[in-house]
Amino acid sequence: MAKNFKKARQINKLKVIEAADKLGISQPTLSAWEGERKSPSIESLEKMADLYGVTTDYLVGRTDERS
Numbered sequence: 001m002a003k004n005f006k007k008a009r010q011i012n013k014l015k016v017i018e019a020a021d022k023l024g025i026s027q028p029t030l031s032a033w034e035g036e037r038k039s040p041s042i043e044s045l046e047k048m049a050d051l052y053g054v055t056t057d058y059l060v061g062r063t064d065e066r067s
Contacts, residue, residue, distance in 0.1 A: 001061045002036040008052035008059065008066070009034075023047050 009019050020030040023044065032038040040048065049056045054066040 001039075001059065002034050004054075004059050004061055005030075005048065006034040008048070008054050011066075012052050019051065022051055 009016070012019075014022075016030055016034075017027045020027045023030065024047075025044065029038070033040050033044075045056050045059060049059055052059075055063065057063045058066050
């Protein structure tokens with residue numbers, strides 16, 4: 001799951017600090033999500049999907065299709 005968080009962010013050419021700012025979270029929090037040390041809430045997962053232009057299913061690894 002976390003690898004898709006990072007991959008989607010990188011596809012959108014966003015740095016961790018930029019993505020965290022747009023998501024309204026701290027950079028360490030986003031890093032923890034991408035490093036599988038913490039899991040985002042459902043609301044945060046939806047915000048990530050909207051920001052990155054992918055589906056929540058893609059982010060959680062249920063599909064390889066981004067949209």
